[in-house]
Amino acid sequence: MNQENIQPIDSTAPHHHDQVDDHKPRGISRWLYTTNHKDIGTLYLLFSLLMLFTGGSMAMVIRAELFQPGLQFVDPHFFNQMTTVHGLVMVFGAIMPAFVGLANWMVPLMIGAPDMALPRMNNWSFWLLPCAFTILLSTLFMEGGAPAAGWTFYVPLSTTYSNDSTAFFVFAVHLMGISSIMGAMNIIVTIFNLRAPGMTWMKLPLFVWTWIITAFLLIAVMPVLAGVVTMVLTDKYFGTSFFNAAGGGDPVMFQHIFWFFGHPEVYIMILPAFGIISSIVPAFARKPLFGYESMVIATASIAFLSFIVWAHHMFTTGMPVAAELFFMYTTMLIAVPTGVKVFNWVATMWRGAMTFETPMMFAIAFIVLFTIGGFSGLMLAITPADFQYQDTYFVVAHFHYVLVTGALFGIIAGVYFWIPKWTGVMYSERLGQCHFWCSLVSVNMLFFPMHFVGLAGMPRRIPDYALQFADMNAFISIGGFLFGLSQLLFVAMVFRCIRRKGEKASAQVWEGAEGLEWQIPSPAPYHTFQIPPDIKSGH
C-alpha cells in the first residue's frame, strides 16, 4: 500500500470546521432519523451484537439438548426451529450487518469522504433490519413455530410441509435483501464517487477493496435469493410449480438456485474479514502489507470463482459425473487465491517488529483457524470423500471454522482495532486478552471435535444421537457454553468504551497504523473530511 505517500493533514482547518458542525439531535430521534455514517455504523454494530446473542442463545439451546443422548429439553420440532433460526439470525442478522456497520464507519474515513454518498438511503437500509428480524423472530411464538426446514429451507420441506411461518420468513428475507442491496449500492457509489483527490484505486486500503468486491457480490446474488424465496412463496400459496414435481418442477432446481446465491453469500461473509486482517497485520508488524496487488487480484478471483462452484453443496443430489468433476475442479481452484492471501499475511509478519495487542491476537487466530476451515473445505471439495462428509458434523465444523473463527473473529479483531477511534478511549487490554484466550480455547473445544464426530458418522441437524457420540458431544457442549460465556467479556469491553471508561486514545492509536482514519482525532468528530484531505500522488 502506498499510504506512506499520504501527506499529514493540516490539522487545524478541517477540524475547526468539524467542531463548528458537531451538534446533533439528542435522544431517540437522533438515532431514528440519523443520516450520519458514524451513527448508522454504530446502529448496525449494536444491532449485530444483539443478534449475535439472540442467535447464540439458540445455539446454547441446541448444545444443551445435545449434551446427552436422549431428548431432555426440547422436542425435535423445536430443535429444528432452533437450528434454522440460529442459522438465519447469525448469517443475516449478526455477520452481514456487522460488516455493513464496519463499512459505514470506516469506508468514508479511509477514502476521505465526508459521509456515505446516499445518507437517507443509508438510514432506510438500517431500519429495515430490525423490522425484518422482528417479523422473523415473531414466528417463534406462532402456532406451529418458526421455520424448521434449516436455514437453507430446501423444498418441499419448506413449502408443502411447512406451516404459515414460511410466509413471514419470506417477507423477512425480502426486507433483509432490500436492506443489503441498498447498503451495497451505497458503498459502491461512495467508493466510486467520493474518494478524496489523489486516492487512486491502487491506494485504497484493502478493507475498502474487499468491501467493494463484496458489494458487487451482494448486488449480484441478493436479488437471486429474493427470487428464490418468492418462488417458494408462490409454490406454497399460489399453486405454481417451480419446484413441485407434480406440476413439472424439480425440487433439486431449488437447490441450484439457492446455492447460486448461497455460495457467493459465503464469500460475502468472509471477504471483508480478509480486508480487516489485511489492515491489522501490517499495523502490528509495523511493516507494509506484502503483495498488495496480489491481494486485490486474489480477492477478485475468489469472487469470480464463487459463481461457478455452487453445486459442490449438492454432490449427493445425483448429478452426472461430468458436472461433479467440473464443480470439484473449480472448487479446488479456490484454494489457490485463498492460499495466496494466507501466504501474503505470513510474509507481512516476516521480519516485522510485531507486538501482540488484542486485535493482532484475533488476527493471528483468524489466520490459523480460518486456514483450518480452508483445509476442511478442500477436503469437502473432493467429491468421492464428500459423499462421506456431506450433511455430517464435519461440514458443521468446516463452516463454523470459516464463519466463527473466520468472519466473527475478523469482526471482533476489527472492533478492537477501531474502537479507540470510535469512542476515544482505549479498551481494557487485560479484558481484551482475557476475552481472546477464553474465546480461543473454548471455540476450539466447541468446533474441533465436531470434525471427529462428523467423520465417525454423526449427521447434522439431529436432536438425538447414538451412544458412541456421547462423550464428544458432552465435551463440545461444554466448549459451546464456555464460548457463549466468553463473549460476555466482549460486551463488557464494548460498554466500558461506550461509557468512556479507559485511557484516552491518541489520534494515531496504534504505532504502526497507517491510513486516513488515523489522521483524524479520537473519537472521530461527528463530521469529518468536510473538506477533502489532499493525498499527494507519488511513486
Place this chain on the structure above:
Amino acid sequence: MGNQNISHQPLLRKLLVVSIAMFFFGFALIPLYDVFCRLTGLNGKTANTVAAPSTRIDTSRRIKVEFIANRDDSIPWNFAPEINSLELNPGAVKVVNFHVKNLSAQAMIGRAVPSVSPGAAARYFKKIECFCFTEQPLDAHGEKAMPVQFYIDPQLPAEYSTITLSYRLYKSQGQTVTR
C-alpha cells in the same frame, strides 16, 4: 477522482438495473436449468415430447429396462406396470402397459411424471407415445391400461446395460402443465 458535487444518480441507476436484472435472472435459471437437464440428463429428466421413429436396430447387445410406478398420497389410484422389466435390443420398439384403477368414488385426473436412471442415459430413452404426455382422466372406480411405446437409441453408450423408467403419479388440479 470523485468530488462531493458529483451526481450519484447515473451510477445508482446502473446498480439498480443490475439488481433487478439479477432478480429476474433467478427466475430465468429455471428454463436454463431445464435446457441444461435435457442436454446432460441431470435428474433423469426425459424430453416429454414425441420422439422420431426408430431407424435401425442394434442386434449386437441387449439392454435391460426396468419399470417402476409409484403414486403420490394425493391420488387414491392403484398404479402398476404389467411387467417389472424386459430386455430388448437398442432400436427395437416396445409397448408396455401401466394399469391404473381409481379406488375413489369420484372422477379424477392423474398426471404421471417420468424419471429415468441413470440420468445420463435419459436422452437415449425415446418415447414414441406415452401416457405421460397428457393428463389421464379416470371415472369413479374406473380402470384402464396406459401404454408407453418406446425404444432405446442405438447410440446409447456401451457402459449402460440397465435403464430404469420410473413414473410417479400425481393428482392433477386441472391446471395446464407446461413442461
Place this chain on the structure above:
Amino acid sequence: MKRYCWSLNNKCNWILFSFVWWCARSVAADTTVHSAYNMTRGATELSHKVYNLHMIIFYICCVIGAIVFGLMFWSIVHHRKVKGTAPAQFHGSLKIEIIWTAIPVLILIAMAIPATKTLVAMEDASKADMTVLVTGSQWKWHYKYMEYPIEFYSLLSTPRDQIENNAVKDALYLREVDKPLVLPAGKKIRFLVTADDVIHSWWVPDFAIKKDANPGFINETWAKIDNPGIYRGQCAELCGKDHGFMPIVVDVKTPEAFEQWVAEKIAEQEKAKAAEAARGLMTREELMELGQKTYESRCAVCHQPGGEGLPGAFPALKGSAIVTKNKPAHLHIVLFGKPATAMQAFGKQLTAAELAAVITYERNAWGNNTGDLVQIADINAVLSAGE
C-alpha cells in the same frame, strides 16, 4: 429410580455401557473397524478408496499447515518488537507470488487425479446382479426388491422410553430397525433411491454411499459388499421432525443364506396374508392391545403418546371431532392420508388388522371413549370402495 440419566461421572453406568458396547461390537461380527474419531474404512472396495483419498488429502493439508504455521510462529517468536530490531520494509515480490500460486496448483492437480478415478468408478452402476428400490418417507425407509416379490418398511425400533430417558439406553440406541434390508455379499447391488414426500438421503458409511432421495425422481448408486455382517447408517438430509430417528440397517448374508432368507420371507408374507384373510372379528382387548402397539410405533411421534399432538404442527387426537364423532372421516384420513402433510396414507403401510386396531385404539384411548370397535372387514370395505 426410573429415570436414567446419562452423565460422565456416573462411572458404573459408563463401565457397564462400555462393556455392553464392546460385547455387542464383537458379537455383531462387524468386519470393519469403526473409529470414534475417523471415517470408516468401510466394507467395499470403493469405500476403501474413499478412505484412502480422505487420508491422503488430510496428510497433505497437515504438511501444508505445518509449513505455513511453522513459518508464521517462527516469525512470531523471532520478529517481535521487544527484540529491538527495526522492521524490514519489503512489500512484494512477483517471483514469490508466482511460486506460491504455482505450487498449490500442482498439489491440487496431484489430488484431482485419484479423486477423478474414484468418482468415475463410483458412478458406474451398470451390470448389477440385483436391484433394490429404496424409498424414503417421513420417517422410515421402504425397500422393494426388483427381482423378488418382497417389499417392506423399515422403522426405528428403539423404544420411546429410551429416547425419553425413562429406560436404560441399549448399545444400539437409535441404530436398530424392526426389519433390516437383507443383501447378499459379493454381488453388485444397484440401489434406486427415491422419496415419497420430502427429500431424504440414504447413507451407509460402510458402503461410502450417500444418495439423496428426491420426491418424484430416482437416483441410482451401487455397492459390492465384500463380507457378511451388519452395516448401519442413517438419513442424512433434514426431512422434518424425526429426521434423527430414521436409521438404516443392512444385514449382509452369504449368497446361500440370502437365497434361503428370500424363500423364507416370501413364505412368511404369504402366510401372513392368508392368516389375515382368515381372521374373523377381533375382540376389544385384542384391538386395543395391537392398537396401542401400532399407535406407539407409528403415530405417537407426531400425535404424541397422550394424543395431545403438537399445536400448530400436528393436530391433537384427544377430543378431536374426527376421532370422537366422524368415524368414516377417521377411517378415511388414516387409510388415505392427508395430502401435502406428514399424515401419510397408512392403508398401504399397515395390515388391515393393524389399521382396525389403531383406529379402535384412537377412538377409545385418552378419554375419547366412543366405544366404537373397528374390524378388519370395515377396513377392507373402505379400502376396496376407496374415497
